Amino acid sequence: CFDRFILDLRRCALLCGQEEIRLRPRSFDVLRYLDVLRYLAEHAGRVVSKEELIQAIWPSVSVTDDSLVQCIRDVRKALSDTPHRIIRTVPRRDYLFAAEVSPDILAPAFSSNDARDQKITFCRTPDGVNIAVASAGRGQPLIFHSTWLNHIEYEWQHPVRAPLLHFLANRFRLIRFDVRGVGLSDRDAVDISFEGFGRDLETVFDALDLRRPALIGIAPGAPIAIAHAVRHPERVSRLVLHGAYALGRNRRHSPQQREMADALIALMQQGWGDEHSAFMRMFSTRYLPSGSPEQIALMARLAFLxxxxxxxxxVMSESCEIDVLDLLPQVSVPTLVLHCQHDSVVPFDEGRRVAMSIPNARFVSLESENHIPLPGEPAWSKFTSELVAFLSD
Structure with a gap:
């Protein structure tokens, strides 16, 4: 705590009293924005140079002095610090956090070393594919499945993906894995298919020998999670589906959806492989329409890696052909379905269809245009609170 503010790193939030301050930084994503404030507060009473701040917060990203100045300006605006009482500019010596800080602010964003340091192991599928598995945190086991566009090692420090992963690892034993062909798992797998991805998930369950973990399926990971929950209801305690669909684009009986799938695949054939290409920026923007330029560039980097x-x-071609519609009425485990209202990756109506077709499923609509809500937007608090309430019930 400092002045009248609380910096809650576990929630990725800045509070004034009990009210959360809505953050709208112009320069950087919210997580980095809060990291700047945290770093300055941790070194309260000491002058911190621009070079030190940039190296501490953006060790692998090129950041200009002008961008840092704008970031500090955004932080001051959130704190209503126009007289620069809290963050002072020291001529030729940079920044000084002048407010008195209570020890609470120095509490880490993780509750223990177990949540901060993930452990990576490997397991082998029946068809001989080595699957990389990451585990972090303690408590009730929670398997997080998002299929592709992930890398269990890189994501852990990724400014866009890390907030949700760290949030979950603070409360559960978070288990993630890279499917075949992706991340740290075997890149040369022959069978890249819905069935193959299902084998990957089953292998993770078998290898860890978990007692009825909860299962989260994100986007293409959702239909795979649905199929697993139907096939093995005794192995899943609860099912969470976000950005979910039961029918791939080519199965939705919509000429427009098929045309969109064909166009996207045609563009991928030409533009994938260069993270700085116009296509990769466009592709990443679909996931983060309200993201900052830095967030979009980092999303393109994740896709590339x-x-x-x-x-x-x-993977994209296979995703377009998915059809688990007939499985939905067979889901018997408690299910929570969440979907962003203006998601441009998976239409909102697809998530609604999933929720309507699963018996007794709970549906939560999120006011966001991003595929997954970001810290700082109102949907983030609703998203995380609904997750915790459902998984802890």
């Missing part, structure tokens, strides 16, 4: 050009095309 996650898989090869060839595998990306195969």
């Amino acid at each position: 996650s898989t090869s050009h060839k595998t990306a095309l195969r």
Whole structure:
């Protein structure tokens, strides 16, 4: 705590009393915005140079002095610090956090070393594919499945993906894995298919020998999670589906959806493989329409690192043909379905269809245009609170 503010790193939130301050930084994503404030507060009473601040917060990203100045300006605006009482500019010596800080602010964003440091192991599928599995945190086991566009090692520090992962690892034993062809798992797998991805998930369950973990399926990971929950209801305690669909684009009986799928695959054939290409920026913007330029660039970087050009095309083609519609009425485990209202990756109506077709499923609509809500937007608090309430019930 400092002045009248609370910096809650566990929630990725800045509070004034009990009210959360809505953050709208112009320069950087909210997580980095809060990191700047945290770093200055941790070093209260000491002058911090611009070079030190940039190296501490953006060690692998090129950040200009002008961008840092804008970031500090955004932080001051959130704190109503126009007289610069809290963050002072020291001529030729940079910044000084002048407010008195209570020890609470120095509490880490993680509740323990177990949540901060993930452990990576490997397991082998029946068809001989090595799958990389990451585990972090303590408590009730929670398997997080998002299929592709992920890399279990890189994502852990990724400014866009890390907030949700760290939030979950603070409360559960979070288990993630890279499917075949993706991230740290075997990149040369022959069978890139819905069935193959299902084998990957089953192998993770078998290898960890978990007692009825909860299962989260995100986007293409959702239909795979649905199929697993129907096939093995005794192995899943609760099912969470976000950005979910039961029918791939080519199965939705919509000429427009089929045309969109064909156009996207055609663009991927030409533009995938260069993270700085116009296509990769466009592709990443679909996931983060309200993201900052830095967030979109980092999302493109994640996509580039996650898989090869060839595998990306195969995964996208396979995703367009998914059909688990007939399985939905067979889901018997408690289910929570969340969907962003203006999601441009998976239409809102697809999530609604999933929720309507699963017996007794709870549906939560999120006011966001991003595929997954970001810290700082109102949907983030609703998203995380609904997750915790459902999984802890």
